[in-house]
Amino acid sequence: MSDPALHALQQIFGYDAFRSEQQAIIQHLIDGGDALVLMPTGGGKSLCYQIPALVREGTGIVVSPLIALMQDQVDALTELGVKAAYLNSSQDWRVAREVEQAFINGELDLLYVAPERLLTDRCLDMLARGKIALFAIDEAHCVSQWGHDFRPEYLGLSFLAQRWPDVPRIALTATATAETRTEIAQRLGLDKAPHFVASFDRPNISYLIVEKAEVRKQLLQFIQQYHHGDCGIVYCLSRNRVEDTAAFLQSHGINALPYHAGLPSDLRAKNQNRFLREEGIVMVATIAFGMGVNKPDVRFVAHIDLPKSIEGYYQETGRAGRDGEPATAWLAYGLQDVVQLHRMVSESNGEATHLRNQARKIDAMLGLCETVTCRRQLLLDYFGQPIQPCGNCDTCLEPPETWDGTVAAQKLLSAIYRLWRECGQAFGAAHIIDILRGKETERVKSNSHQGLSVFGVGADLSINEWRSILRQLIAYKVIEVQPENYGTLSLTEHSKAVLKGDRTVMLRKDSNVKAVNTIRPQEEQLPPEAQACFERLRVWRAQTAKAHEVPPYIIFNNATLTEVALLRPATLNELGQISGIGAKKLASYGADLLACLDEYEQALVE
Known part of the structure; x- marks a missing residue:
């Protein structure tokens, strides 16, 4: 490692030694090489381009997708004595012109720019007049349609290699499967660049996943029991749910604020500023909030709706405990979440291959929720990293009971089959469960379904037990949701083995008590x-x-x-x-x- 890099680490940032692969990445960039870096949130990705930018001649250009957080990043660098600035639409033309002139004059160490602005003629002309040390493309998963936050604006960034072939480029992200990494490299022209992949494990985070009942009350109980007075983020799927949940928490003494794209921009900025600068704020938000948040003392991240993918879930939960202190990732989910997400995919625009991939991601996320083994094992295995059971998730701390659910599965599959075979119809979960439990609802009677041989054969199990069985069979791909047909259920190629008794189905027995012995900070x-x-x-x-x-x-x-x-x-x-x-x-x-x-x-x- 060159002395200038280590000197910058110690004198500017105040750390004695590099962590993980930081040293190799930094030296590679200083020497003029390109790189694709995968490092977990809080793992020190920023140093991988900040230090080379300080050591190399010129200004490091950082492409960031989040205008709202550039000021926070620049403020942090300025406090360290680094000459940093940003260019974005929040500035008036006078301030922007001063920043441009500072770059041209060689007065900046780092300059943050949004991808949309970077590719304008004005910005490209400015860059051509100055000395560039490197290009850093942050949140690089945005370039991939296989990733969890596709941003078409990133696609033009391959142009940088053509315009400045001798300037090293580094693309960084916290989450990417091998498939996503390949696409990032192809789209950004980094095919020949080495991949630096650090461990995805965040051992300080406890994972806790529960079945939805009264989700707002469950959330409140979780916060009051484990994280009273702590800073946290609560993710919701819809804007209305954000505002309702924030109001509910406020009414119970939680210092909660809403954040979503539909709020006035000044209110969003005000709430985000309070979250960053005050202690003990709980931000209730859609996934529009959080990417690039550098706040280190977020003690919990909660999801009250099922995330669309494991990539998204991992990225969002990684915003907890960036300081390395104990933190909790809490998630509540239900069967309706699965149906709703599949419906959203079926109604969206996109190629068939992309839509199938999105559906596969939902099923993988459900599999994480329904697993009876270590959640961290399954989570990291998704990214190709095998580990031993972690001892810091709910399934490790309180191993779930399992039972032979083969007969119950056969009853459910038989109900779906007979509705299709004898009535030529497909139905959703609620109606099928009513038939199994022998409930003569108006819908059952109007369709004469009380005459089916499976009517009442599952009366020994409760509605919640049948919902749990259904979710697990969907996770095992024994049943499929048909979102294009109003969330009806259908059999799969794996159903026949269960119906014939050739496959045993072991199911998790849901517990009403779920606790994680999280350690206080x-x-x-x-x-x-x-x-x-x-x-x-x-x-x-x-x-x-x-x-x-x-x-x-x-x-x-x-x-x-x-x-x-x-x-x-x-x-x-x-x-x-x-x-x-x-x-x-x-x-x-x-x-x-x-x-x-x-x-x-x-x-x-x-």
């Missing part, structure tokens, strides 16, 4: 005296952040404050040895932080 595990010091430091940090108009974590993150509270350094030299305190931050805040510690020590004596 490290600062609450401190000795009493250090804990009191930590709280005093948090107050100082909040006041300092407010004065500088930046989020508190940009001043110092919790891990750094925790180490300060434990060691209580007495000199600037001692303070500078603590991880996360670089030269610029030591100069900017060192004296004030030591003064805060002195006040705390004097209060102890008094």
Whole structure:
């Protein structure tokens, strides 16, 4: 590793050594090579292009899809003494012109640009007049129609290799299967670039998945029991659900805010700013929120609707616990979620191959929910990374009971078959369950379905038990949802073996009690005296952040404050040895932080 890169890491960012494959990636870029980097959220992806941009001659151009978060990223770099700026539509023309001139004059280390702006004639002309150190394409999964957040604007970025063939390019993302990685490389002209794939595992995150009952009450109970007063994100599928859920949480004393694309832009910006700069905010949002969020102290991410894919689920849950402290990923799901997602796919525009791929992703997500084995094992296996059972998910901490559900499965399959064979009709889950349980509803009587031989054969099981059986059979691909036919159910090629008794079906027995022994964050595990010091430091940090108009974590993150509270350094030299305190931050805040510690020590004596 070259000395300039290590010097930048230690003096600017305040870290002693590189992590994982950072060192190899950084040196590869410094030497002028291209790269495709997969590294989990919170794994240090940004350093992989920030340090080469500082070491190489010129300005690093960072292509970011999120205009709203560029300022946050630039503020964090500015606090470190890095000369960074951004260009986006939120600026007036005077400010934009000043930034453009700063780039042309070689006064910037890093410049953040949205893909739509990058490819304009004005921006390309500006870039041609300056010196470019590298191109970094962040959130690179956006280029892939197989990924979970396809952005057509990214497709034009292959042009960069043609226009600037000698400028190294790095594409970065937190989630991508082998299929998605291949497409990213092809679309961005990175076919010959090495792939640097770090471990996808985030061992500090506990995974907890429950069956939906009264989902808002379940969510409230989860927050109150495990994360009272913590910062978190709650994801919903629809805008109305976002607003209803935020209002519900607010009515029960949770500091919750809504965020979705339908809100006025000034309100979205205000809510996002509060989330980034205040502590204990719970953001209730659609997936439009969160990509690129650098807030390290998000203690939980909750989903009250089934995500569309494992890629999306992994990316969204990865926004919890970026600081490495314990965090929780909580998900509630139900059969109706599966039907609704399949219907959304069937009604969307797209090629048949793409739609089949989207349906396959939904089934894989359902399989994660219905598994009786370690959830983390299944999750990481999806990305091609085998691991041992994690001991930090609900199925590891409370292994589910299983039972031989072959007979119940045969009854359900028989009902679907007889409705089609004898009546020439297909029906959805609710009606089939009514037939199995022997309920003479108006729909049953109007169709004379009480005369079917399967009528009442499943009266020994409850509605919820039959729903659980149905979901698991869908996950096992023994039953299919037909979204184009109003969510009706049909048999598959695997149904015959179950009906004939050639295949045993072991099912999970749902438990009404689901608990995860999540550990509280490290600062609450401190000795009493250090804990009191930590709280005093948090107050100082909040006041300092407010004065500088930046989020508190940009001043110092919790891990750094925790180490300060434990060691209580007495000199600037001692303070500078603590991880996360670089030269610029030591100069900017060192004296004030030591003064805060002195006040705390004097209060102890008094």
